Amino acid sequence: MxxxxxxxxxxxxxxxxxxxxxxxxxxxxxxxxxxxxxxxxxxxxxxxxxxxxxxxxxxxxxxxxxxxxxxxxxxxxxxxxxxxxxxxxxxxxxxxxxxxxxxxxxxxxSTTADAIIAPAGIESIADLAGKKVAYEQGTTSDLLLNYALDDAGMTLDDIVAVPMNAADAGVALIGGKVDAAVTYEPYIQTALAEDADLGVLFSADKLPGxxxxxxxxxxxxxxxxxxxxxxxxxxxxxxxxxxxxxxxxxxxxxxxxxxxxxxxxxxxxxxxxxxxxxxxxxxxxxxxxxxxxxxxxxxxxxxxxxxxxxxxxxxxxxxxxxx
CATH class of the missing domain: 3.40.190.10 (Periplasmic binding protein-like II)
Structure with missing residues (x-):
């Protein structure tokens, strides 16, 4: 839709x-x-x-x-x-x-400059099942998330989608509003610097181009x-x-x-x-x-x-x- x-x-x-x-x-x-x-x-x-x-x-x-x-x-x-x-x-x-x-x-x-970031405890895409994930719909973030989910045998129906601009997704993750975020640089590095518990779960280098x-x-x-x-x-x-x-x-x-x-x-x-x-x-x-x-x-x-x-x-x- x-x-x-x-x-x-x-x-x-x-x-x-x-x-x-x-x-x-x-x-x-x-x-x-x-x-x-x-x-x-x-x-x-x-x-x-x-x-x-x-x-x-x-x-x-x-x-x-x-x-x-x-x-x-x-x-x-x-x-x-x-x-x-x-x-x-x-x-x-x-x-x-x-x-x-x-x-x-x-x-x-982009290779690693677009990514899904998440805190410790979420170690794989499968761990996103039932979790709130922030991403910007219709954008490269949407594309990356869908590819990652498909690669893990999942779909958007397996997560709780939280639509927002990529610029805000990392902030929402740091603030505990969501469980994971899909975003790009410089927002990835900003989020990682703000919260040492966060890490890169999946990045665009998994499928170059x-x-x-x-x-x-x-x-x-x-x-x-x-x-x-x-x-x-x-x-x-x-x-x-x-x-x-x-x-x-x-x-x-x-x-x-x-x-x-x-x-x-x-x-x-x-x-x-x-x-x-x-x-x-x-x-x-x-x-x-x-x-x-x-x-x-x-x-x-x-x-x-x-x-x-x-x-x-x-x-x-x-x-x-x-x-």
Whole structure:
């Protein structure tokens, strides 16, 4: 029912959406409105801003930060932002609902940076039976939880689902409101630091590629502003070059942007694989499209997040990473 309501909401918003139009700033740079969240996988955009990469590319990128996926989706589909950072399965859900979009960039794959955390005494997924589990429905947390339960021969019916934003799930666990929480970094490390009794029960590295993020753009915006999208995609590649050349500096920028200490997020960064320009050029129209995306689609269908099929090849536009 949750998946059906999410799809209905996306369809309604799609019907209301106007054609977004990039506008030049007073200094002549092109304004791009971007929807994002405090997830370290989106961090290279902050490097692009701090290092002047956007400015050098003639861009003025206005990053608006949201707490949950639903807010990001609504802002993008309604035309209040031009581009959005979303999970791969979210892009599929948009396409299924008839939203004309394209994935133009692979941003990251999570290994240990998305996880189910629980206190001592809950040592396996089977131990979650009858327990209250906090997670954000329709998101990567939903995907991860469903996969973990299925792997253990269980379903959502075997637990007590407690819906809430991933940002709040760890807090609810620390406060004793729930028995386990599904969330992502930096919230995992924050919870573990607050309560020494907590540990990681299950993480995304059990199925590499399941949790991934992409940049989506409407078909109209691509048609009207291809040079702007090219400059944005190229800026990501340059930001990753900067990050790889000086990881401590790059991590400091990202940690500051998400409101955390870089040292405390060291293991969190180790649990994220960023995709640079060369990897995007090789994989967006290759292994990511042909291997990773079918895996995500299958998991989302099994979880009931996707209720039908999607045309993966029609969802990807690799022209910008190829350039």
């Amino acid at each position: 949750v998946a059906a309501l999410a799809a209905a909401a996306i369809t309604l918003l799609a019907g209301c959406a106007g054609t977004p139009a990039a506008t030049p700033a007073a200094d002549g740079t092109q304004i791009v409105r971007m929807a994002t969240m405090p997830w370290i996988g989106y961090g290279p955009w902050y490097i692009a801003e701090t290092d002047g990469i956007f400015a050098d590319a003639g861009l003025s990128v206005e990053q608006t930060e949201f707490e949950g996926d639903a807010e990001v989706n609504a802002a993008f589909i309604s035309g209040n932002v031009d581009v959005a950072n979303v999970a791969t399965h979210t892009a599929m859900l948009m396409q299924q609902a008839g939203v004309p979009i394209k994935i133009v960039l692979i941003e990251d794959v 399941l949790i991934s993020d992409v940049l989506v753009v409407s078909d109209d915006f691509i048609a009207e502003h291809p040079d702007t999208i090219q400059a944005l995609v190229s800026s990501w590649g340059l930001a990753l070059d900067s990050y790889n050349a000086d990881q401590p500096a790059g991590r400091a920028i990202i940690a500051d942007a998400v409101g955390e200490d870089a040292a405390a997020l060291s293991s969190a960064f180790d649990g994220v694989i960023f995709y640079d320009g060369a990897q995007n050029a090789n994989e967006l129209g290759g292994s990511f499209l042909n291997e990773a995306m079918p895996l995500v689609r299958k998991a989302a269908q099994s979880a009931g997040i996707l209720t039908g099929d999607v045309d993966l090849s029609a969802l990807v536009d690799p022209q910008f990473v190829a350039n």
